[in-house]
Amino acid sequence: MNRINKVFENKKEILSIYFTAGFPNLSDTSSIIENLDKSGVDMIEIGLPFSDPIADGPTIQQSSSTALKNGMTTKKLFSQLKDLRKLTNIPIIIMGYFNPIMQYGVEPFCKDCESIGIDGLIVPDLPVDIYYNNYKKTFEKYNLLNMFLITPQTSIERVKFIDKISNGFIYMISSFSITGAVNSFQKEQKEYFERINKMNLKSPLLIGFGISNRETYKDAIKFSQGAIIGSAFIKHLEKKGVNKITDFIKKIRK
Amino acid sequence: MKISYNVNKNGFYGDFGGAFIPEMMHANIEELKSNYIKISSEKSFVKEFHDLLKNYVGRPTPLYFAKRLSNKYKTKIYLKREDLCHTGAHKINNTIGQILLAKKLGKNRIIAETGAGQHGVATATVCALMGIKCIIYMGEVDIKRQAPNVARMKMLGAEVRPAVCGSKTLKDATNEAIRDWINNPINTHYIIGSVVGPHPYPDMVARFQSVIGNEVKSQLKKIEGNENPNYVIACVGGGSNAAGIFYPYLDNEKVKIICVEAAGKGIDSGESAATSVLGKEGIIHGSKTLLMQTADGQITEPYSISAGLDYPGIGPMHANLYRSGRGKFISIDDKDAMKWGLNLSRMEGIIPAIETSHAFAVLDKIKFSKDDVIVFNCSGRGDKDLETYIDYFKL
Numbered sequence: 001m002n003r004i005n006k007v008f009e010n011k012k013e014i015l016s017i018y019f020t021a022g023f024p025n026l027s028d029t030s031s032i033i034e035n036l037d038k039s040g041v042d043m044i045e046i047g048l049p050f051s052d053p054i055a056d057g058p059t060i061q062q063s064s065s066t067a068l069k070n071g072m073t074t075k076k077l078f079s080q081l082k083d084l085r086k087l088t089n090i091p092i093i094i095m096g097y098f099n100p101i102m103q104y105g106v107e108p109f110c111k112d113c114e115s116i117g118i119d120g121l122i123v124p125d126l127p128v129d130i131y132y133n134n135y136k137k138t139f140e141k142y143n144l145l146n147m148f149l150i151t152p153q154t155s156i157e158r159v160k161f162i163d164k165i166s167n168g169f170i171y172m173i174s175s176f177s178i179t180g181a182v183n184s185f186q187k188e189q190k191e192y193f194e195r196i197n198k199m200n201l202k203s204p205l206l207i208g209f210g211i212s213n214r215e216t217y218k219d220a221i222k223f224s225q226g227a228i229i230g231s232a233f234i235k236h237l238e239k240k241g242v243n244k245i246t247d248f249i250k251k252i253r254k
Numbered sequence: 255m256k257i258s259y260n261v262n263k264n265g266f267y268g269d270f271g272g273a274f275i276p277e278m279m280h281a282n283i284e285e286l287k288s289n290y291i292k293i294s295s296e297k298s299f300v301k302e303f304h305d306l307l308k309n310y311v312g313r314p315t316p317l318y319f320a321k322r323l324s325n326k327y328k329t330k331i332y333l334k335r336e337d338l339c340h341t342g343a344h345k346i347n348n349t350i351g352q353i354l355l356a357k358k359l360g361k362n363r364i365i366a367e368t369g370a371g372q373h374g375v376a377t378a379t380v381c382a383l384m385g386i387k388c389i390i391y392m393g394e395v396d397i398k399r400q401a402p403n404v405a406r407m408k409m410l411g412a413e414v415r416p417a418v419c420g421s422k423t424l425k426d427a428t429n430e431a432i433r434d435w436i437n438n439p440i441n442t443h444y445i446i447g448s449v450v451g452p453h454p455y456p457d458m459v460a461r462f463q464s465v466i467g468n469e470v471k472s473q474l475k476k477i478e479g480n481e482n483p484n485y486v487i488a489c490v491g492g493g494s495n496a497a498g499i500f501y502p503y504l505d506n507e508k509v510k511i512i513c514v515e516a517a518g519k520g521i522d523s524g525e526s527a528a529t530s531v532l533g534k535e536g537i538i539h540g541s542k543t544l545l546m547q548t549a550d551g552q553i554t555e556p557y558s559i560s561a562g563l564d565y566p567g568i569g570p571m572h573a574n575l576y577r578s579g580r581g582k583f584i585s586i587d588d589k590d591a592m593k594w595g596l597n598l599s600r601m602e603g604i605i606p607a608i609e610t611s612h613a614f615a616v617l618d619k620i621k622f623s624k625d626d627v628i629v630f631n632c633s634g635r636g637d638k639d640l641e642t643y644i645d646y647f648k649l
Contacts, residue, residue, distance in 0.1 A: 099536045
């Protein structure tokens, strides 16, 4: 069974952390993964940096620019992850925009992901229908789950379709806004979470975008199986460095 | 079945186009997709659009027979005078269309991206005309380079927001505008300025700009007794003026299509915007097209002396014209483009935008025959480029 499916079977209140590969320094990848594993997070999303990340906010864009300046490439990341499965046993997802994956070749990309032990992908600008018609078989051939996003604007029919073809979890975007910190959820957001919860989807839900502290994390897990933190973690990394990762995770979970 | 070079029902031109967008944009793009043709073919829409094009923009623009140029090059040269449009270029045809569409969709806030500022000015203009709030995203670098256009937008009541990420130019302004739209999905319409972006934008913008080609057809019919020229020639950055003049001729292979790209300091100089030569298939701003990028798939920053041509991609329609061979692509460097800015000024008394100058430089690259009828899209006037011309020629 895929590690992602397993973690949802065995755990509640999942905490998944996103970081941009190559940030703050080119060679931080392994030590970030190690420290996150040690601090007890349940899942890690490794961001493959892209020059034009339209679905991300300023913090992640900035970290991506830095990572690219540092010399991060797809090949480089794969070579850094060669011994990934000696470092950790938790599910690892790569989140990347479609253009770098296309240039690498979708099939070679998936193949290399499988061989290093990646469990799934999030490709925000690969729409559900194009995935379904053109790439689903390739992802499945290499045992990669594909996670889709839903937003408050996603129609009920579309949520149902996404649920039907999902094989991992559904990434529920907390608000209209692109990634970046907010302090607490608004009434409208909670109503949206409740609306989705009432649909009794087969796929588990993780809430992402705008989870920045213990308060929003606690709020999020009331409405889902867990939460994803990105921008707030990147800011912490930037300020405190890779050795203080446990402090950040402790503050979220206590 | 006859091949069509126009968009298919899935939003593709051959291999190119589509909507490679994050889920956050899906509802907005879907709303546009299911409405743009319906609304823009309503009688009341068509009437208002054409009234404004006539009485506000100053259409139809003349199809001018360039006598001295024709004599010199021993062929028949016509100029479609888009430079005479209100605000100085063809850009306003599209912004008028989209603002009317936005109104029909009930939107009360407009955003747009701009590079050189021409599309920003054209958007700010129609927002002032309609009394709608307008926010223009512009790269920080471009804001410094294009001060007069920034002032124009402000004078027209628009807010100009700097894009401070990435290379701080057009592509980053586009990213910021997309982010704004994601954050404001309900009340906001995003007016894209060229035939780029996710479907239905390339087709929608091409349709609004097709007024250029449609006018050429009827004007040429009157003047030459034949609505088909032998060649239509236009410069291509994103490609909206080219799409507009090619539109009615796309599937009429008797008419040859020539796209002129900016070679910048030369194809091999590392400072160029000749996407057809230097680009590879990929995804930019939600569209599969040819774009300039690194081997690793990072989008690179193009260069041209004309700010309107330095977009790292081309519209999917043009990518397909290139791949299918329907369009001939020629790249013109800064030097030849600047020379033609001067040539057209001195031979015809028309100071063109530097973008437009690129197209005319084709006259030195291709030998046309005596009976050929050639239509150039004279897409914009050179007022905005005076400073560049002054610096370059030490005027």
